[in-house]
Amino acid sequence: MTHNDSLLFEPYRLPNGLRLDNRIVMAPMTHLSSRTDGVASDDELAYYARRADGPGMVITAATWVLPDGGLPGGPGADTDDKIPGLARVAETIRQRGAKAILQLFHSGRQSTRTGDLVAPSAVPESRPDAGVPRALDEGEIAAIVRAFGAAARRAVAAGFDGVEIHGANGNLTHQFFSPHANRREDRYGGSLERRMTFGLEVVDEVLRVVRETADRPFAVGFRLSPEERESPGIVMEDALAFAETLAGRGLDYLHLSLTDFRNPPRNGEWGGRSRLVLFQERLGNRIPIIGVGAIATAEDAAQARKTGAPLVALGRELLLEPDWTRKVREGRYADIRTTLTANDRERLVIPEPMWGLLRGTPGWLPFVES
Numbered sequence: 001m002t003h004n005d006s007l008l009f010e011p012y013r014l015p016n017g018l019r020l021d022n023r024i025v026m027a028p029m030t031h032l033s034s035r036t037d038g039v040a041s042d043d044e045l046a047y048y049a050r051r052a053d054g055p056g057m058v059i060t061a062a063t064w065v066l067p068d069g070g071l072p073g074g075p076g077a078d079t080d081d082k083i084p085g086l087a088r089v090a091e092t093i094r095q096r097g098a099k100a101i102l103q104l105f106h107s108g109r110q111s112t113r114t115g116d117l118v119a120p121s122a123v124p125e126s127r128p129d130a131g132v133p134r135a136l137d138e139g140e141i142a143a144i145v146r147a148f149g150a151a152a153r154r155a156v157a158a159g160f161d162g163v164e165i166h167g168a169n170g171n172l173t174h175q176f177f178s179p180h181a182n183r184r185e186d187r188y189g190g191s192l193e194r195r196m197t198f199g200l201e202v203v204d205e206v207l208r209v210v211r212e213t214a215d216r217p218f219a220v221g222f223r224l225s226p227e228e229r230e231s232p233g234i235v236m237e238d239a240l241a242f243a244e245t246l247a248g249r250g251l252d253y254l255h256l257s258l259t260d261f262r263n264p265p266r267n268g269e270w271g272g273r274s275r276l277v278l279f280q281e282r283l284g285n286r287i288p289i290i291g292v293g294a295i296a297t298a299e300d301a302a303q304a305r306k307t308g309a310p311l312v313a314l315g316r317e318l319l320l321e322p323d324w325t326r327k328v329r330e331g332r333y334a335d336i337r338t339t340l341t342a343n344d345r346e347r348l349v350i351p352e353p354m355w356g357l358l359r360g361t362p363g364w365l366p367f368v369e370s
Contacts, residue, residue, distance in 0.1 A: 005298055005328060007305040008312070012056065014252040014288060017217040018161055020056035020099055023305060024325050025255075027292050027315035028059040028103045028164070028223075030071070033351035038064065038076025039085035043351040045092045050349035051318050052096035054325025059255075059313070060089060062105040062166050065147040069106030069172060070113040073353050077104065077151040086158035099161040101219065104151050104206075106144055108172030109133035109181070120175050120182040120189060120198070126230055141188065141198065144172070149205040152220075153213050162219030163210075165202055168257035169225055173199050177242060180230040196242050203249050219252040221290075226256060226275045227266055236265040236275065240282050247287040254283065255313065258293035261304045280308040296338055298328045316365060319350065319358070339366045 012020045033044045052058050063077045064070030075089075076082055086102065093100035109119040109131070118140070119133035136144070148165065155163045167173035175181035176198035182189045188197050203222065210218050224246075226239040243254055261276045270278055276291045283289065291304040292313035304312045317324055321337045328336070340348065345355045358365050 005302065005331075007302050008298070009329060012288075012310055014217075014219050015250075016162075016219055016252050018099060018219045018252070019217075020311075021097060022056040022325070023311050024055040024057075024301070025290055025292075025311050025313040026051055026055045026058040026098070026318050027313040028061055028166070029315050029319070030074070030354070030357065031061050031351055032071065032073030032353035032357055034073055034075040036072075038067075038070065038074065038078070039082055040075060040089050041351075044075070045088060046349050047351055047354070048089060048092050049096065051322045052093040052098045052100075054323065054329075055098050055314075055318075057099040057101055057161075057311075058093045059101045059103050059164055060093075062103050062107075062171070063151070064113075065104055065106055065151040066144060067113065068116050068118065069108065069111055069144070071107060071111065072113050074113070077102065077154050078147065080154065083154050083158050086154060086160070090155075090159040090161075094159070094161070099219075100159075101162045101164050101221065102151075102155040102158075102160045103164040103166050103223070104148055104155075105166035106147070106172040108175045110170055119172070120184055123181050123183060125170065126180075135184070138186070138188075145198070145201045145205050148202045149209040152206045152209045156210065156213045156218060161217075162221065162252065163206065164221040164223055164255060165199075165206060166223050167199050167202075167225075168223040168255075170228075173202060174225055174234075177238075178228060178230070178234050179232040180228065192238055192241060196245055199242070200245065200249065203246065203251065207250060220250075221253040221255055222246055222251055223255040223257055226258070226279070229266075235267070236270065236278065240278065243279060243283055244286075247283055251287060253288040253290055253311070254279070255290040256292060258291070260294035261291045261307070261312075262294070274307070276304065276309060277307050284308050297336070298333060301328075319348065319365065322348065339368045341368060 063075040090100040117133035124130035291309035
C-alpha cells in the first residue's frame with residue numbers, strides 16, 4: 001500500500017458515531033432488478049453481495065417512498081410488508097463488512113411506474129416526449145413528506161445503518177429546488193429560500209423519525225446536484241446556500257452528485273476550482289462531504305481525498321471491478337479491470353435488467369470487443 005492509498009483505508013466516524021472501516025463508498029446505482037412489487041429479488045441481493053466486501057459503506061439504489069414515485073424494477077419502502085425484503089438487503093451488505101445505507105426518493109415527473117406524473121409545477125422534463133406532470137397540492141406534498149419519514153422508520157426496523165435522502169439527478173426533491181421545474185408562488189416556490197422548503201421538510205421529518213425509533217447510531221445523509229443545464233436552473237451559489245442550510249440541520253453527510261470530481265462550475269467564475277473543492281472549502285468544517293465522479297484508479301480516489309473530502313464514492317468502477325477495494329489495498333493495480341465486454345454479465349454478477357440498461361446507454365461504461 002502506498003502513502004496515497006493510506007488516505008483511503010483510514011477508519012472514519014460520522015457525526016452520529018457510525019464507524020466506517022475505510023473511506024470508500026459504493027455509490028447508489030439504478031439496477032431495475034427488484035420484483036414488480038418493489039421487494040428485493042435474489043438477483044439484487046447477489047449484486048450487492050458481490051460488491052459489499054471492501055467499501056466502508058454501500059448506498060443502495062434509489063428506493064421509492066410511494067408507488068407513484070418509483071421506477072419499474074426499482075425497490076420500494078412504502079409499506080411495512082416490505083421490511084423483511086429490506087432486511088435481506090441490509091443483512092447481505094452488512095454480513096460482508098460494509099455499512100448499509102438505504103437511499104430514499106420520490107421520482108416526481110421522472111416516474112415511469114404509474115400513469116400519474118406529479119411535480120412541483122406542470123413543467124415537463126427537458127427531453128423529447130416528456131410527459132407534462134400534474135402540480136402537487138399542499139396536502140399531497142405533506143403526505144409525501146410523511147412518506148419519507150415512514151420509509152426511514154422501515155429502514156431502521158430492517159437493520160440498515162442509515163438512510164440517504166436523494167435530492168439530486170432530477171427527482172422530486174431536486175425538482176422542488178430547481179427554478180426550472182418549480183414555478184410555484186406559494187411557500188414551496190419562488191425565492192431561493194422557499195425552493196428549499198420541501199427538501200428541508202423531508203430532512204426534518206426523517207431526522208425526527210430516526211431520533212424517535214433508532215436505538216443505535218443511524219446516519220442520515222443528503223445527496224445534492226450542484227448545478228443543472230437548464231436556464232433558469234440550479235447554479236453553484238444556490239447549491240452552496242442550500243448545502244449550508246442542510247449542514248445546520250444535523251445531517252451526517254452531504255453526498256455530491258458529480259460527473260467528474262475534477263470539473264469546475266459551468267459559469268467559470270470560481271477561479272477554476274472544482275465543484276468538490278468549493279463545497280469542501282465552504283462546508284468541510286461543518287459536515288462530511290462525499291466526493292464522486294469519474295473515480296476509476298487508486299490515484300483518482302487519492303486525488304479526490306486530497307481535496308479534503310473525507311469520503312469518496314465509486315459507482316461505475318465497482319460495476320467493472322467488484323474487487324476494486326481489495327486489489328487497491330493489496331497493491332494489485334495491474335489486476336484492476338477498467339473495461340468490460342458483452343460477455344461479462346455473469347462474471348460481474350450484474351442482473352439482466354441492469355445489464356440491459358447499461359448496454360442501452362452508450363458511453364456510460366467502457367465496453368470493448370471481447
